[in-house]
Amino acid sequence: MYRWFHQLGSPPTFYKWSGQWLPWLTFVCITLFVVGLYGGLVYAPADYLQKDSFRIIYVHVPAAWMSMFVYVVMAFSGAIALIWHIKLSEIMMLSSASIGASFTFIALITGSIWGKPTWGTWWEWGDARLLSELLLLFLYIGIIGLYSAIEDKRKAAEAVSILALVGIVNIPIIHYSVIFLNTLHQGPTVSKFDSPSIETSMLIPLLIMALAFKLFYIIVLLMRSRNELLWRERRSQWVRNIIKGTGNV
Amino acid sequence: MNIFITILKRDLLLAIRHRAELLNPMLFFVLVIVLFQLGMRAKPAVLVTLAPAIVWIAALLSALLSLDHMFRSDMEDGALEQMIISTQPTSLLVLAKILAHWIITGLPVTLIAPILGLMLGLTGDASLILFFTLLIGTPILSAIGSIGVALTVGLRRGSVLLSILVLPLYVPVLIFASQTVNTFMAGYPIFASLSVLMAMLVLSLSLSPWASSAALRMSVS
Numbered sequence: 307m308y309r310w311f312h313q314l315g316s317p318p319t320f321y322k323w324s325g326q327w328l329p330w331l332t333f334v335c336i337t338l339f340v341v342g343l344y345g346g347l348v349y350a351p352a353d354y355l356q357k358d359s360f361r362i363i364y365v366h367v368p369a370a371w372m373s374m375f376v377y378v379v380m381a382f383s384g385a386i387a388l389i390w391h392i393k394l395s396e397i398m399m400l401s402s403a404s405i406g407a408s409f410t411f412i413a414l415i416t417g418s419i420w421g422k423p424t425w426g427t428w429w430e431w432g433d434a435r436l437l438s439e440l441l442l443l444f445l446y447i448g449i450i451g452l453y454s455a456i457e458d459k460r461k462a463a464e465a466v467s468i469l470a471l472v473g474i475v476n477i478p479i480i481h482y483s484v485i486f487l488n489t490l491h492q493g494p495t496v497s498k499f500d501s502p503s504i505e506t507s508m509l510i511p512l513l514i515m516a517l518a519f520k521l522f523y524i525i526v527l528l529m530r531s532r533n534e535l536l537w538r539e540r541r542s543q544w545v546r547n548i549i550k551g552t553g554n555v
Numbered sequence: 556m557n558i559f560i561t562i563l564k565r566d567l568l569l570a571i572r573h574r575a576e577l578l579n580p581m582l583f584f585v586l587v588i589v590l591f592q593l594g595m596r597a598k599p600a601v602l603v604t605l606a607p608a609i610v611w612i613a614a615l616l617s618a619l620l621s622l623d624h625m626f627r628s629d630m631e632d633g634a635l636e637q638m639i640i641s642t643q644p645t646s647l648l649v650l651a652k653i654l655a656h657w658i659i660t661g662l663p664v665t666l667i668a669p670i671l672g673l674m675l676g677l678t679g680d681a682s683l684i685l686f687f688t689l690l691i692g693t694p695i696l697s698a699i700g701s702i703g704v705a706l707t708v709g710l711r712r713g714s715v716l717l718s719i720l721v722l723p724l725y726v727p728v729l730i731f732a733s734q735t736v737n738t739f740m741a742g743y744p745i746f747a748s749l750s751v752l753m754a755m756l757v758l759s760l761s762l763s764p765w766a767s768s769a770a771l772r773m774s775v776s
Contacts, residue, residue, distance in 0.1 A: 388769075444723040451716050452706060464773045465706050469720065472702055472766050476724050479755070483727035486734065486748075 315394050317535050318544040324528045331525050338518035345511030359423045362416050364512060368519035370413040370435075373442060374477075376406030376523060380449075381474035384467030394531070396463040397538070399470065400453060401530035405523060407446035414439055434485040441480050445473045459538075558643040559651045566655035576624070580617040580660040581667055587613035588671050599676050606675035607685060607736035611729055614664050614689060618696040619718055621660040625652055625701060626708045626771070635708075636775050645768035649705070653697045653764070661693030677740075684739045688732040691752045698759040699724050705770035728755060 313319045346364035380402040383395040417436060418428050430436060449466055456462035539545045570577050591609045592602070629635040638648050668689050672682035703721035707713030735748045 441723045441726060444719065448716075448720045448723065451719055455707075455710055455713070455716055461709075461773055461776070465770065468702075468766055468770050468773070469706060472724070472763075475762065476727075479727045480723070483730045486730060 315392050317394065317539055317542075320394055321532060321535060321544075321548075324532055328525065328528060331521060331528075335518055335521035335525055338514055338521060342511050342514035342518050346508075346515060350508045350511055351505070359420065362420045363508075364515045366413060366416040366420055367512060368516045369409050369416065370439065371516060372519050372523055373406060373410040373413050373439065375520070376402050376409060377442065377445070377470075377477065378474065380406060381470045384470040387463060388467045388471075393538070394535075396460075396467075397531045397534045398527065399467065400463060401527050401534060403446060403449045403453070403466070405526055405530070407443060407450065409519075409523075410439060410443045410446060414443065434481070437484045438477075438481045441484070442477070445477070449473070556647075558641075559647050562638075562648055562651035563655050566652065567658060570655070570659045577659060577663075580621045581663040583620055584613050584617040584664045585667065585671065587616055588675070592675070603676045603740070604737070606672060606677050607688075607733040608729075609675065610668055610671060610685060611688075611692075611733045614661075614668070614693060615696065615722075615725055615729060617664055618660060618693065618700060619721060621656070622697075622700040622704050622717065622721070623714055625656050625697075625704045627704075630708050630775070635771070639768075639772060639775055645771060646764035649701055649764040649767040649771070650760070653694070653701050653760070653767075656701070657694045657697040661689075661697055665689040665693055677736075681736060681740050684745065685736050687749070688735050688752060691749070691756055692728050692732045695728050695752075695756050695759045696725060698763040699728075701767040702763050702770060705767040705774060707774075708771070709774035728752070731755070 314323060342364065347361055350361070352358050352360070380399050383399040383402070386392055386395040387399060414436070417439070421430060421436075422428050449469055452469055453462045453466045456465055536545055536548075588609055591613070595602075595605075597605065626635060629638070639645055665686065669682040669686045672685045673679070677685065700721050703717050703724075706720065707717045710716065731748050731752050735745050735752065738748060739745045
């Protein structure tokens with residue numbers, strides 16, 4: 307197991323493995339998306355209060371979950387990169403940053419679209435989750451900005467790892483300090499596992515969509531990492547072999 | 556401990572030699588508050604409710620403006636490199652730098668803030684509370700800021716990036732500090748939110764030197 311992990315950390319092996327996994331992952335992801343979207347948009351009944359407008363939950367909530375999940379992944383791979391100097395985890399972290407920023411942006415936009423019919427306003431400053439999501443977006447932008455500002459990319463990766471770790475310590479503090487201000491957002495509906503305040507026929511498509519979003523993240527992460535890996539290792543022999551088409555990695 | 560006192564003395568001495576720079580953050584602080592009032596022309600009743608936030612945002616901006624000095628000049632003349640490769644722990648050096656930065660910029664702002672609070676229509680007691688929040692809060696600004704500066708000090712033009720990195724991290728301080736004053740003015744007990752501010756102070760002073768010294772070693776190498 308450990309040895310397998312170790313091998314996966316080496317760029318050529320990772321490139322080979324991820325290339326084999328990608329088609330399967332894509333297939334499962336598309337299936338989940340189709341099932342989840344059908345379940346959410348057609349099968350699930352309309353909400354008695356919010357009517358059909360609640361259906362945006364099937365994009366909004368998974369995107370919001372992913373926005374936080376990706377940050378955690380980023381911070382962890384940043385820590386790994388700082389401690390063991392594994393090149394692959396540096397690449398994972400950097401590829402995650404812009405994906406996470408996109409998820410955060412999607413969560414904000416869909417939240418704002420959902421807010422208009424439900425709360426009657428596009429943007430509500432009094433709401434805690436909206437604000438912490440916005441601040442999360444700024445943290446992502448800071449990370450992307452710092453990475454692109456430092457010329458030496460190995461150094462930049464180190465700087466970004468430190469920043470991601472500082473950010474992960476701060477996110478709970480930011481979140482609870484914003485909750486400290488008054489809040490308008492509806493309370494958590496799904497996390498109360500013993501008695502979720504959401505109907506099962508609505509919940510299942512949501513979970514399927516969450517899974518589909520997670521797979522989508524993994525797919526894009528792998529594709530971006532492969533790209534970045536090829537670019538960084540462009541002078542090494544195994545990349546030349548791939549480009550020449552001799553194929554033997 | 557020696558390096559801590561040595562660096563602190565050196566930085567304070569350097570600051571006293573450049574008296575104009577010593578005054579700048581405080582002047583900037585006063586100016587921002589004046590600009591707020593000129594731009595809004597708010598009625599006194601409204602102004603009182605906005606005052607804590609205005610004072611705190613001004614304090615935040617003046618801390619941000621002066622952050623870059625923390626390591627920049629030492630970086631340029633190579634002193635920073637010598638300090639890092641010396642046998643002394645870098646985190647102590649950073650802690651001394653943070654304290655020096657606070658004494659040079661945070662403390663003057665804190666001292667003048669109650670007067671500005673009175674000008675903005677706060678009562679004497681509320682101004683005193685504002686003073687206490689600044690006393691606890693401004694060192695946090697220096698501590699968190701040191702991480703941002705340490706990350707960007709190697710860059711030629713890092714100042715805009717610095718504000719993007721640091722300002723989101725300042726949000727909790729801003730919220731708790733200005734809410735403390737508002738809670739006090741509404742007549743509720745403030746001990747809880749003051750305690751949270753102090754917890755943030757302890758947390759930031761104990762953790763940020765580590766992050767900053769890691770970042771400095773990255774920037775210098």
